[in-house]
Amino acid sequence: MTTREEPPTAPFALVDQHCHGVARSPLTTRQFTAYLTESDSPAAPGTTFFDTQLGFALRRWCPPLLGLPAHCPPADYLARRAELGTAETLRLLLGATGITDFLVDTGLSDGLTTPEETAAAAGGRAHEIARLETLAERTADTAGTCRAFLRELPGAVREAARTAVGFKSVVAYRHGLDFDPARPAPEEVRRAADGWLATRKPGDRLHDPVLLRHLLWTAADTALPLQLHTGFGDPDLRLHRSDPLLLTDFVRAVAPTGCPLVLLHTYPYHRGAAYLAHAFPHVYTDVGLTLTHVGARAGAVLAETLELAPFGKLMFSTDAYGLPELYVTATRLYTHALTRLLDGWVREGAWTAGDARRVTEMISAGTAQRLYRLDPATG
């Protein structure tokens, strides 16, 4: 029913090391465009969220997958999407990504597809990334007392570690990355939990810096990879307090646990993140979310990341959330930008074609397969 103007999959396997579910229900135009921005407000007067690099990239890559010409007007695209329905749109878009493994952050789930549903639409496999703050908040919701909370939390983390392939923290949002790097003392944790639970209502978010650190250290003890939001995000954030370099002392302190740290997003501090991946064997980096938002500039940002980042320390992700379009846009931008960048270096004699292929495989899948202990996809 649709014409595809692109081959349906990337020319190489893709492990999406950080992503989210997509909306289960039909979306209004306003709901759709809200997923195109990190802003939590309507677009400024006289502007639309389609007039962004992400908006233009989406219009480039998605319409052909739904049988429309590239760059068609947003209204045509949204009409076509409504006509096809949510399930068919999901199938057509996700099926075109070539992602074999989805590492889904399950910290946000209301109204979203499950990891299994998301992966199934692409014929891929689902894996879970457990979000630490959500885990703590759920534990607090049910624990009742401070004592019960503190007793149950490590078990909840260990239990999550049995099924999840990694953890994620949004301490950047809840406090900033300029937190005290040291493992908090038990007495300090007890006092903080007392304070938090004394006034907490179910569903309240965790902002206490001592408990946030306690969570990070509890997760580190499992030695599963720990993903950290760094760099830009929604306006809850103070961006200059999300500079991954603020983690330097924590990076050092946590090294003896054997816990790998994965710096997510990182923009506009991606060069600093790449430095940490260069300087510390247990640090990895990622440009998910970033490539999606910078659109036509994806190659430039990828190139900056590939200045100091060892090639085996950068991993592909989409950070897609809410819209299957974001999976398509992220994978197309990444594939296109990386290919073009490395082809350029090969053409000028700086790299060999064989090295370019090896590095492409590392970033796209190999490093994530090793780090998260995934079985390589069987063709």
Added chain:
Amino acid sequence: MTTREEPPTAPFALVDQHCHGVARSPLTTRQFTAYLTESDSPAAPGTTFFDTQLGFALRRWCPPLLGLPAHCPPADYLARRAELGTAETLRLLLGATGITDFLVDTGLSDGLTTPEETAAAAGGRAHEIARLETLAERTADTAGTCRAFLRELPGAVREAARTAVGFKSVVAYRHGLDFDPARPAPEEVRRAADGWLATRKPGDRLHDPVLLRHLLWTAADTALPLQLHTGFGDPDLRLHRSDPLLLTDFVRAVAPTGCPLVLLHTYPYHRGAAYLAHAFPHVYTDVGLTLTHVGARAGAVLAETLELAPFGKLMFSTDAYGLPELYVTATRLYTHALTRLLDGWVREGAWTAGDARRVTEMISAGTAQRLYRLDPATG
């Protein structure tokens, strides 16, 4: 009498949303070159301010407008300029910019052309941007007492708002952008004014952080656009304290007033400024001054800004000051760089030609016309 090797105007209308007057009198070589740098000292031994990206760009674009070959030696250019005289030079250079509207910061005016004179030389229209600190200093010069100063200041701001299309603050120079974001309490303002006026001599600059904040909040209450110097500038500045991200909490606090914030210059923090324009509907950004100084690199810096900035949130300006040459250089660099950048994206299929035209119009004129409520220029 002169040959123009370029069409006299940009291929699209230009609203210069932040600029200054130019020198009325003939300039010595040393006075001329002092306008080519943000430094307040003579050039280092063995160097000249012409050996910079700005110097090379000026030599590229200006000599042909005065009948000389592009890239002619500085001495030839300065001799020709002296021969033509200040008024004719002004007319030849400004007339070639294609700027239809000049939003002139009147905070610096000694020995400079008025907004009307500047605009007239280009056949354009003049608008005023009132500089807050200058306004406060003039009020202090005449008010005499603390009580009179505090009583007269809001009126002076409101009076300025009747004729100006926006305000500007140089709090980045006077304190840094890491100021307390909250509106200061009246008692706090009174104490600060007391302290300042007790020792102040006429002409003394305002550096008191409480009064600087009081000014910002007083301006915000008018809901006129408020321009803020951010990023690089002269050596008075501590550049790392001019990072626009330091304004994040002020951006949030001021939102309910309805006052749009315009981040000027922003380099090398232009990606962070673009993030604020992305995350907050009332934030706009600009790369005036920056494109002029980075010369052949204008396209690269513009491209970085267009990563996260929504296309309807970036505005053209020259920040030209002192020399009409800076108007020419800024407009040529901008026009050339933007055209080339967008043509590249169109050629590779990332953007359509129609979208490129729309975005060019937004950045060059449309957004400023809407934000500052200017009538569109009539052709």
Added chain:
Amino acid sequence: MTTREEPPTAPFALVDQHCHGVARSPLTTRQFTAYLTESDSPAAPGTTFFDTQLGFALRRWCPPLLGLPAHCPPADYLARRAELGTAETLRLLLGATGITDFLVDTGLSDGLTTPEETAAAAGGRAHEIARLETLAERTADTAGTCRAFLRELPGAVREAARTAVGFKSVVAYRHGLDFDPARPAPEEVRRAADGWLATRKPGDRLHDPVLLRHLLWTAADTALPLQLHTGFGDPDLRLHRSDPLLLTDFVRAVAPTGCPLVLLHTYPYHRGAAYLAHAFPHVYTDVGLTLTHVGARAGAVLAETLELAPFGKLMFSTDAYGLPELYVTATRLYTHALTRLLDGWVREGAWTAGDARRVTEMISAGTAQRLYRLDPATG
């Protein structure tokens, strides 16, 4: 015996304004690869330090100088190197760099070639850069008492100034660049020296912030150029505390001494460093170490530096350390990137070919010859 696929020297003279000796003894593979990274740990599981921009650049430029094809496997290269022996490898590699003057930081010397040996291998001249912290530590090793230390230190600095062409400080490592900019009072220095020497064992490093400042000011008094490590380096460093902009107040304070400051490395803060070189006549900048590590991206980083840096304020260096390969890689990357960058600007009409030649000469040799008072090399 070897085929050279490249002309043996750069097409212009090169003064290497900051470098180190190379290993005198044969190296194991692990020792060799440790010099390819700023990390002090083994490579992460499944990765190798050859899979980096530096690794790929080395494989591009060095094998042909030892008679092997470009991009040959690392094992082949290391075998060939072992077969040739350390002295012959040194001669073949350094002889191909075209460096006429080596300004060698003698702060690290164990097992390394002397400045004279290093320069001799290339047919160049050796000059010394005296490392301040090493000088203070050696003085402390022999002085015995606090009184003797404080009495001998200024003499040791002045003595070094008789033979060295400049000083270097690693205060970025020992404390961070966010130090108090003021010259410490004598009493403050005495107390700090008392404290340090009371517990110090021979060989212990200097970390006391007062003594570090005292050293900087003592060196500034000689008016010799003072090189400062800024930006990235080994994991001892907190990168965000090595931002050269943190030096702004020190830059201002030290101006009256007439001491030029040279900001080394600077990445990823090279734009801020370029701003300081723009704003202050006594500040110079450098991208040694950086170009080496970013490999195929050398041109991009150089271009960013050449946005605000006046062309007479940027100097070439390799920061080569341990491996003669790093001299080759740094010079080839620099020569190649600069030529390509400037040729591009000439081709598009932004610069003239004559200006490009002049600027190349300034960055490559001229500015360093003037600043360090070197005789121009005689062809």
